[in-house]
Amino acid sequence: MQSSRIASVLARASSRAAAVARPAARRNLSSAADAAKGKVKEAAKTAEAAAEAAKGKAREAAKTVEGAASSAAGAAKSAAGGGGGGGGGGVILFGLLAGAGGYYAYTQGMLDSVLGKSDKAAEASSGDAKPAGKAPVPAYAAKVATAVESLIDDDDNRGPLLVRLAWHSSGTYAKGGSPAGGSDGARMRFSPEAKDGANAGLEKARALLEPIKKAHPDISYADLYTYAGAVAIEHMGGPHIPFRFGRSDFRSEAEIASAKAAVASGRLPDAAQGASHIRDVFYRMGFNDQEIVALSGAHTLGRCHTDRSGFEGPWSFAPTTMSNQYFDLLNKEIEKPGYWTVRKWDGPKQYKDPTGELMMLPTDMALIEDDKFRPYVQLYAKDEAAFFKDFAAAFATLLHLGVDEAKLGETA
Numbered sequence: 001m002q003s004s005r006i007a008s009v010l011a012r013a014s015s016r017a018a019a020v021a022r023p024a025a026r027r028n029l030s031s032a033a034d035a036a037k038g039k040v041k042e043a044a045k046t047a048e049a050a051a052e053a054a055k056g057k058a059r060e061a062a063k064t065v066e067g068a069a070s071s072a073a074g075a076a077k078s079a080a081g082g083g084g085g086g087g088g089g090g091v092i093l094f095g096l097l098a099g100a101g102g103y104y105a106y107t108q109g110m111l112d113s114v115l116g117k118s119d120k121a122a123e124a125s126s127g128d129a130k131p132a133g134k135a136p137v138p139a140y141a142a143k144v145a146t147a148v149e150s151l152i153d154d155d156d157n158r159g160p161l162l163v164r165l166a167w168h169s170s171g172t173y174a175k176g177g178s179p180a181g182g183s184d185g186a187r188m189r190f191s192p193e194a195k196d197g198a199n200a201g202l203e204k205a206r207a208l209l210e211p212i213k214k215a216h217p218d219i220s221y222a223d224l225y226t227y228a229g230a231v232a233i234e235h236m237g238g239p240h241i242p243f244r245f246g247r248s249d250f251r252s253e254a255e256i257a258s259a260k261a262a263v264a265s266g267r268l269p270d271a272a273q274g275a276s277h278i279r280d281v282f283y284r285m286g287f288n289d290q291e292i293v294a295l296s297g298a299h300t301l302g303r304c305h306t307d308r309s310g311f312e313g314p315w316s317f318a319p320t321t322m323s324n325q326y327f328d329l330l331n332k333e334i335e336k337p338g339y340w341t342v343r344k345w346d347g348p349k350q351y352k353d354p355t356g357e358l359m360m361l362p363t364d365m366a367l368i369e370d371d372k373f374r375p376y377v378q379l380y381a382k383d384e385a386a387f388f389k390d391f392a393a394a395f396a397t398l399l400h401l402g403v404d405e406a407k408l409g410e411t412a
């Protein structure tokens with residue numbers, strides 16, 4: 001146990017280094033105006049590859065972890081020092097769109113392929129030809145990302161909290177529903193979503209982001225609440241989450257009510273339930289079983305708080321590092337039934353591991369009880385790269401649910 005803990009801590013140090021390297025590499029690419037594009041791209045690629053390699057090594061064994069961590073740190077350093085600063089010009093059009101302040105009618109329907117289409121668009125836009133009508137990634141994006149990263153650096157627990165904010169902002173979506181829900185509008189600032197028991201504790205996350213909104217008033221709250229979650233995932237060592245700006249905000253509870261856009265409580269999942277409830281909630285958003293399991297892997301991060309949900313404790317030994325540890329721990333029950341047992345306490349039903357330090361919710365256990373969910377748990381327990389790839393795709397889809405395609409800009 002001790003050595004796995006040490007490995008977790010060291011792996012985390014390495015993940016952090018990798019996480020620093022990747023956004024730095026990304027920003028260097030986006031601000032290539034004053035540098036030879038090819039060169040920067042090459043440098044970024046090398047830095048990213050080195051960071052990935054170091055991260056992989058670190059997870060192997062405690063023996064090799066130290067060396068890997070220092071090489072990741074080296075990679076991070078060279079990536080950070082390797083290119084020009086943040087910023088980059090020529091993004092005024094987006095400011096006009098986002099700052100217009102008007103609230104546009106929602107169109108229904110999920111984005112078919114946030115990833116596929118927009119990646120191609122991003123590639124195309126690195127040359128002279130820009131696809132018509134799509135706002136470029138706003139100039140403030142890199143600065144907002146840096147500000148979110150430093151919030152997390154000041155207190156690790158904020159990373160998971162910001163991921164939960166992004167998810168609960170988006171997870172009210174109902175395909176074809178009226179109201180549609182989803183992240184557009186940033187309705188969680190107002191009743192009824194602000195008072196929804198499922199969102200308890202998220203007022204802290206919103207308050208944390210307030211100074212960033214003040215410093216960068218052009219970003220909408222709706223973009224900020226979702227983008228912060230995407231940045232947090234990557235900063236905690238997870239995959240890059242493709243993100244498109246362009247959401248707009250409701251300005252008051254009355255405005256929400258008159259647009260008939262208020263989403264009543266009950267759309268977010270109830271942790272005390274089982275597989276059929278999970279399917280009801282996530283199928284409503286348009287997700288399939290594989291995506292449901294991938295998204296659930298976010299529970300490697302963070303913890304339950306008795307004063308928020310009534311449940312208590314973290315799911316993993318490294319709750320501020322994105323990894324596949326959640327699946328690894330669930331998989332132990334498949335390999336050795338009885339690994340997870342019902343905790344005897346005054347609180348709601350939850351499970352504990354043999355150390356008594358970790359927990360699982362009834363909805364987490366449903367992923368191994370259900371025949372269709374279980375194979376994905378086993379897959380992700382074995383293959384972290386597959387988990388990261390599938391998580392990035394599903395989380396990106398989640399963050400864009402219900403946002404009118406016409407409002408969304410290029411992929412960051």
Ligand code: HEM
Binds near residue numbers: 303
């Ligand atoms: C069946 C689906 C889900 C249920 C029932 C559920 C339930 C919960 C509960 C009860 C908590 C504890 C809140 C607290 O007491 O602070 C929590 C935390 C969390 N959830 Fe979920 N969740 C689900 C899906 C997701 C998804 C899809 C994501 C993201 C993709 C996610 C990300 C998180 C994170 C990061 C935390 C930790 C927050 C913190 O540490 O402050 N969850 N979830």
